[in-house]
Amino acid sequence: MGAERQESGLAAVLWLRCLMALLAVLAVGSAQAAAPPLSLAWPIDCRLGEDCWIVHLPDTDPGPAATDFRCGRLTYDGHKGTDIALRDRAALFRPVPVLAAAAGTVLGGRDSVADHLGDTSALKAAIDAGRECGNGLTLDHGSGWHTQYCHLKSGSLRVAKGQRVVAGQMLGHVGQSGAAEFPHLHLSVRHQGQEMDPFTRLPLGAGCETTAKGSLWTTSVAQTLPTADAPILTAIGFRQTAPLFDALKQDTNSPTTLSAEAPALVLWAMAFGLRAGDTLTFRINDGQGQTIHAKTFEQPKDQIRRLQFTGRRNTGWLRPGRYTGTVAITRQSPAGKAIIRQQQVSMQIAD
Numbered sequence: 001m002g003a004e005r006q007e008s009g010l011a012a013v014l015w016l017r018c019l020m021a022l023l024a025v026l027a028v029g030s031a032q033a034a035a036p037p038l039s040l041a042w043p044i045d046c047r048l049g050e051d052c053w054i055v056h057l058p059d060t061d062p063g064p065a066a067t068d069f070r071c072g073r074l075t076y077d078g079h080k081g082t083d084i085a086l087r088d089r090a091a092l093f094r095p096v097p098v099l100a101a102a103a104g105t106v107l108g109g110r111d112s113v114a115d116h117l118g119d120t121s122a123l124k125a126a127i128d129a130g131r132e133c134g135n136g137l138t139l140d141h142g143s144g145w146h147t148q149y150c151h152l153k154s155g156s157l158r159v160a161k162g163q164r165v166v167a168g169q170m171l172g173h174v175g176q177s178g179a180a181e182f183p184h185l186h187l188s189v190r191h192q193g194q195e196m197d198p199f200t201r202l203p204l205g206a207g208c209e210t211t212a213k214g215s216l217w218t219t220s221v222a223q224t225l226p227t228a229d230a231p232i233l234t235a236i237g238f239r240q241t242a243p244l245f246d247a248l249k250q251d252t253n254s255p256t257t258l259s260a261e262a263p264a265l266v267l268w269a270m271a272f273g274l275r276a277g278d279t280l281t282f283r284i285n286d287g288q289g290q291t292i293h294a295k296t297f298e299q300p301k302d303q304i305r306r307l308q309f310t311g312r313r314n315t316g317w318l319r320p321g322r323y324t325g326t327v328a329i330t331r332q333s334p335a336g337k338a339i340i341r342q343q344q345v346s347m348q349i350a351d
Contacts, residue, residue: 038102038145040198040216041167043187044084044174045097048224052096053232055184055272055304056083058197062205069199071208072229073302074273080195080204081150081188085272086174087234089117090251092183095156095173098149100165101187102141109137111157113177118249126179133186134178137171144193150186151178182249182305189216199225230339231329232272238325238347243268245307257348260318265293265347266311267325274303274329281328282310287321287349323347 046052057068059079066077086096092115113134116122126132133150135157140146153175159165176183189196195204200212215222237254240262248270258265267282274280278299286292295310328342 037201037214038141038143038147038189038191038216039218040101040147040189040221041099041218042221042224043099043101043147043149044185045099045170046084046086048084049226051091052084052086053234053272054082054226055085055232056081057199058082058195058204060197060200060202060204060206060208060210062207067208068229069197069208069212070229073275074229081148081186082198083184083186085182085184085234087270088249088252089176089183090253092153092173092175095153097170098152098172098174098185100139100167100169100171101147102139102145103166104139104141104147104164106159106161106163106165107138107140107146108161109135109157109159111135111152111155111172113154115154115176116180118176118181123179123181126177132179134180135172135175136178136186139165144191146190148186148188148190150188151175151180151184153177228333228339231274231278231331231341233327233329233341233343234270234272236267236269236325236327236343236345238323238345239266239268239309240264242266242311243307243309248307254345255347257350260314260320260349260351262314262318262349264311264313265318265323265349266309267293267327267345268307268309269327269343271306271308271329272304274299274306275331276301277332279330280308281326281330282308283326284312285324285326286319287323289324292317292323318349320349320351323349 056079057075059066059075060069061067066075068075113131135152136150138146138148153173156173159171174185189198198216201214201216235252240258267284280297282295283291284293293312297308324346326344328340331339333339
């Protein structure tokens with residue numbers, strides 16, 4: 001009888017311990033489920049839509065197709081983050097700070113990869129060396145949330161492993177290191193090791209038509225984010241000769257004055273994210289508001305970045321005064337609505 005009671009008591013103790021362990025596991029799971037989502041502030045000291053642009057979003061498609069969270073094409077197959085681009089390489093020398101999107105602890109970083117011009121050989125070398133991210137770092141925000149910042153400028157990292165940072169603190173400067181075709185920041189967000197789309201709070205691969213759980217961006221950032229899959233017009237200007245693409249990738253600044261003896265008046269534009277069927281319309285007006293040149297181009301294919309220009313040779317018609325150039329990109333949305341991005345620039349023609 002005593003042995004039976006002892007065994008019964010032991011069984012009860014073991015049962016109680018198992019129950020407590022199960023409750024502990026459930027409590028941890030419940031705490032993780034109840035953990036607040038990450039709240040992301042804007043990660044670059046720039047003005048979205050004025051001197052920086054979102055040029056690639058995360059790819060939400062689980063297969064070989066590439067779609068962003070709006071079912072648009074502002075992404076490419078397998079892209080796992082958000083790319084925020086600067087206007088040109090000249091911006092790297094201001095420089096432009098990269099900021100912590102949320103408070104966290106630095107897990108690690110790299111700061112010695114050289115910046116480059118984005119040519120094919122440099123991109124291949126970065127990929128072959130396993131340094132697609134270039135210079136960058138990862139922050140641990142707790143509750144399983146991490147953010148990663150890539151393509152920072154060589155030698156610009158301002159934080160160290162194990163350091164605690166606050167939201168908005170400078171981490172380094174935007175660069176063009178690693179597998180970067182142009183100066184930009186690549187921001188990735190992960191939860192429990194899973195790549196996440198900060199625009200929907202859903203894992204990548206969930207598909208673009210899946211009901212979103214809400215944005216991870218703070219309200220102030222969300223209010224400035226683009227509301228449509230629209231083309232991006234980053235810079236326009238006048239020149240007296242045909243511009244070179246490689247030169248404008250370095251610096252998009254243009255002269256503000258030309259001589260009436262200039263050989264031509266050329267209006268140019270740099271754009272990101274053009275799609276087949278988009279139209280680019282150029283118009284040059286003289287000092288009296290009369291159109292002296294106009295031309296429309298149809299975009300033949302999807303293209304990450306494009307330089308387009310047009311103009312008129314000066315056969316003696318160019319007169320002193322202020323000339324105006326207007327460039328507009330038009331895209332038809334799936335609903336048939338025209339989405340237009342437009343910029344204007346002026347040029348003083350002197351005697």
